[in-house]
Amino acid sequence: MRELSARPGRILPAAENHLSAEQVAAARRSFLAASAVSITGLGTTARAQNVAPAHQQDLVPAWTRGLGAPVAATGYGAPSKFEANVQRRQSPGLTRTAEASVSFTPLQNLFGIVTPSGVHFERHHSGVPVIDPVEHRLLIHGMVDRPLIFTMAELRRFPSVSRICFIECAGNTHLSYGARDAPTVQVSHGLVSCSEWSGVRLSLLLSEAGVQPGAKWILAEGTDSGKMQRSIPLEKAMDDIIVAYGQNGEALRPEQGYPLRLVIPGWEGNSNVKWLRRLKLVDQPYMTRDETSKYTEPMPDGTARQFTFVMEAKSVVTFPSGGQKLAGAGWYELTGLAWSGRGRIERVEVSIDGGATWQEAALSEPRLPAALTRFRLPWRWDGRETTVQSRATDESGYVQPTHEALIAVRGANYEYHNNGIRPWKVMADGSVTDVPA
Amino acid sequence: MCRLKFALACILCAGLFAQSPKYGLGRTPTPEEIRAMDITPAPDGTGLPEGKKSLAITIVLQPQERTLTDAEIEGFSQRLIAQVEKATGGQLRGG
Numbered sequence: 001m002r003e004l005s006a007r008p009g010r011i012l013p014a015a016e017n018h019l020s021a022e023q024v025a026a027a028r029r030s031f032l033a034a035s036a037v038s039i040t041g042l043g044t045t046a047r048a049q050n051v052a053p054a055h056q057q058d059l060v061p062a063w064t065r066g067l068g069a070p071v072a073a074t075g076y077g078a079p080s081k082f083e084a085n086v087q088r089r090q091s092p093g094l095t096r097t098a099e100a101s102v103s104f105t106p107l108q109n110l111f112g113i114v115t116p117s118g119v120h121f122e123r124h125h126s127g128v129p130v131i132d133p134v135e136h137r138l139l140i141h142g143m144v145d146r147p148l149i150f151t152m153a154e155l156r157r158f159p160s161v162s163r164i165c166f167i168e169c170a171g172n173t174h175l176s177y178g179a180r181d182a183p184t185v186q187v188s189h190g191l192v193s194c195s196e197w198s199g200v201r202l203s204l205l206l207s208e209a210g211v212q213p214g215a216k217w218i219l220a221e222g223t224d225s226g227k228m229q230r231s232i233p234l235e236k237a238m239d240d241i242i243v244a245y246g247q248n249g250e251a252l253r254p255e256q257g258y259p260l261r262l263v264i265p266g267w268e269g270n271s272n273v274k275w276l277r278r279l280k281l282v283d284q285p286y287m288t289r290d291e292t293s294k295y296t297e298p299m300p301d302g303t304a305r306q307f308t309f310v311m312e313a314k315s316v317v318t319f320p321s322g323g324q325k326l327a328g329a330g331w332y333e334l335t336g337l338a339w340s341g342r343g344r345i346e347r348v349e350v351s352i353d354g355g356a357t358w359q360e361a362a363l364s365e366p367r368l369p370a371a372l373t374r375f376r377l378p379w380r381w382d383g384r385e386t387t388v389q390s391r392a393t394d395e396s397g398y399v400q401p402t403h404e405a406l407i408a409v410r411g412a413n414y415e416y417h418n419n420g421i422r423p424w425k426v427m428a429d430g431s432v433t434d435v436p437a
Numbered sequence: 438m439c440r441l442k443f444a445l446a447c448i449l450c451a452g453l454f455a456q457s458p459k460y461g462l463g464r465t466p467t468p469e470e471i472r473a474m475d476i477t478p479a480p481d482g483t484g485l486p487e488g489k490k491s492l493a494i495t496i497v498l499q500p501q502e503r504t505l506t507d508a509e510i511e512g513f514s515q516r517l518i519a520q521v522e523k524a525t526g527g528q529l530r531g532g
Contacts, residue, residue, distance in 0.1 A: 140463075141471050148463035149470060157462055208458045219477060229477060278474050287480045293493040 079116075085109070088119050091187055099127035100226075102169070104190030107318045107337065112364070113372040114164065115193035117248050122255050123169050123191065125290075126226030129275055133251075133259040136223070138243070142280035145210030152245065152259050158200040161242060163265065165370045166339045168192035168311045170268035170295055170416040183434025185321035188422060192339065194372035195256075197263040198246030202237045206281075215281040219288075220262055223277035230271045231285035232264065236309075240265050243276065266341025266370035267309040268417070270295050300411035313340035313400050314419035315348055315375070315392035326430035329383035334361075335376045340394035344368065347393040348375040354387040355423070361390070369395075381426065387435060389423040491530065 079086065088103040095101040103122040105115055122128075133152045141147040172191035211234070218237055222228040232241070242263040245252060252258040257274030264272050270290055285291065285307065297305040315338035320326060334352070338345045344367055349358040361375035375390065392400045403420035423435040478484035478491045485491060496517065498505065505513075521527045 139466055139471065139474055141466065141475070146458065147466050147471065149466040150463040154462040158460060208460060208463070210458070221474075221477070227476065280475065280477075282479070284480060286477055287493075288477065289493045293495045 083109075086119060088122065089186060089190075100125050102171075102191060104186045105193050106186050107190050107192075107316070108185050108321055108324065110318075113194050113337070113366070113368075113374050114248065115195060115372075117195065117250070117253050117256070120193040120195065120247075120253065120256055121169065121191045123171075123269060124224070124255070124274075125228050126224050128254050129224045130254070131223065131259060131275060136259050136277070138260060138276060139278045140205060140209045140281075141278075142219070142282050143212040143215035144206075144281050145212060146208070148205075148209050150205075155200055155243065155245065155260070158204060160198055160246075161201055162196055162198040162246070163240075163242065163263075164194065164196045164366070164368050165263065165265040166192055166194040166311075166372050167263070167269045167272055168314075168339070168341075170270055170308070170311075172269075173314075173418040173420075173422070174415055184323040185316055185318050185424075188322070188434070189316045189318075189337075191269070192337075192372070194339075195247050196249065197242055197244040199242045199244035199260075199263065202241040202243050202262070202279075203239075205243060205279075206237060209281075211281055214283050217282050217285050219278075219280040219282055219286045220271075220273040220276060221278040221280075222257075222273050222275040224275050228270075228273055228275075228290060229286065229288040230273055230290055231282070231288065231307075232262075232271055234281075236264060236267070264309075266311060266343075268295065268311055271309060295416060297410065297414045297416050299414075305410075308417055309341075311339070311341035312417065312419045313342065313345070313392045313394040313398045314338070315345075315390040315400055316422050317350070317388050317390050317424055320388060320426055320432045321424050322432055322434045324432045326381060326426065326432070328430065329381050331378065331380050333376055334379040334388060335374065336361075336390050338363075338373045338375055338390070338392040339371065340392065340396075340398065341370055342398060343370065343395040345373040345375075345392055346395045346397075348373075349391045349393075350375070350377045350388065351391075352377075352379060352386060352388050355389065358391065383428065385426065385428045387423045387425050389421050391421055492527070 086106050086109040088105060090098075090101060090103050101122075101124065105119050105121040110116075110119075136152055138150045138155065139147070140149075169191035173188055216234050218232045218234060220230050220232055242265075244257075244261050244263040245259055247253060247256055252261060257276065260276045261274040262272050262276055291306065295308075297308065299305060315336060317334060317336040319335050320332070326332065334350060336348075336350075338348045345363060348361045348363060350361045351358045359377065361377040364374040364376060367373050379388075401420055403418075403422075406414070406418065406420045425433050425435050427433065475484070482488075482490045498510070498513065518529055521529075
């Protein structure tokens with residue numbers, strides 16, 4: 001057994017995906033030579049090793065010797081310039097246009113459970129429209145006693161609710177990503193984000209319009225040029241759907257549906273229609289493009305799963321995860337995120353020995369239904385090659401399956417709703433890589 | 438090798454609780470306002486011209502030998518649309 005360092009474990013921040021081969025090579029060289037380099041997404045070796053920086057020889061750094069920036073130097077604050085590597089990222093080649101595309105949340109960089117609005121994942125079907133909130137309207141019609149049309153100002157006069165919950169794209173952890181992209185947790189799992197959403201309960205608006213007998217579904221439609229549409233069962237609308245105008249304390253970001261969107265706690269992201277302009281009460285699902293040609297899953301027997309709304313329990317280790325590099329043996333906090341569309345996360349088990357044994361991780365509070373839940377496990381890496389992975393159980397008793405168990409049921413062609421266990425391999429040199437499925 | 442999917446939407450020939458409003462917010466839309474937005478045909482064809490039906494299909498191209506060029510993909514797409522029009526009289530949906 002290798003002697004363990006008494007020092008705390010050291011981390012080289014993730015070599016973010018999509019660095020060029022030259023940048024990656026340069027980073028490796030600099031790590032080995034213990035010389036400082038400046039590459040976005042990589043800490044310098046000096047920083048990682050906690051040696052006294054050369055510029056601090058008198059122990060009084062420059063920022064202590066004079067005044068800082070004045071208050072309100074910027075009317076709307078931005079992250080420190082030293083956090084410039086925390087970015088949404090696209091996956092080159094994944095889509096044929098930049099408007100009908102996705103960007104991934106940098107899960108490896110985040111703390112707690114709330115996703116900063118600026119790095120909430122994106123999935124747009126026809127780009128981000130610029131919508132004047134004064135001109136925007138929401139129409140409720142169809143099988144109602146009183147069709148109604150609302151302005152944003154009127155919607156904000158209704159009693160409001162706020163709720164922290166995740167939104168996850170049904171295509172998160174899409175099986176074809178791995179073959180095309182750098183294997184990082186950002187690309188493998190970054191189509192999930194968690195925000196505090198504020199707005200009006202849809203059930204309240206529906207009672208104002210008066211739902212007629214026979215109405216069973218709601219056709220929700222966006223005002224983007226693709227007019228994204230989904231059919232949503234009325235039962236869920238009467239339960240907990242929010243017609244949201246707020247995100248993390250401010251108005252929705254344009255990428256998240258400004259000025260109005262649906263938030264459907266625990267259900268696949270695609271049904272959380274953004275830039276919401278219309279809700280039509282109907283007696284049947286309308287079989288729109290995004291619930292027939294897309295967001296359905298071919299099964300081995302030739303049938304297709306359809307209206308698979310609920311996002312089942314899932315978890316992933318975000319540290320250590322693919323592309324990161326441990327700078328040496330010692331203590332680290334292994335951490336990650338778990339979530340379930342069926343309620344609270346009850347338990348997360350972690351294996352640090354390739355699945356031979358599992359131990360229960362600590363769950364940070366708050367632990368909310370249909371919200372990201374942070375799990376943590378103190379971990380002393382012995383410097384040897386190993387595999388780490390996590391397995392979530394939700395309050396319904398559902399246990400996150402292995403990838404093999406999913407394939408056994410759904411066949412090898414399924415793409416959406418992949419919530420299988422995701423291992424990461426830690427190499428003896430500290431680098432962390434994907435484990436091919 | 439890339440794997441491509443096509444989505445086509447075309448038109449084919451085809452043979453609770455009544456409540457009072459509490460808050461009084463919003464207004465009654467005009468029929469024109471509803472018509473302008475009510476663009477989606479129902480699965481049974483309601484909302485489409487008489488005797489028409491809407492169908493959306495996905496086609497998967499999975500070349501085994503090399504990645505297709507954009508020109509090849511576009512050509513395939515056009516031939517497919519032409520074939521649908523010829524065989525069924527269907528039209529590509531726009532707007």
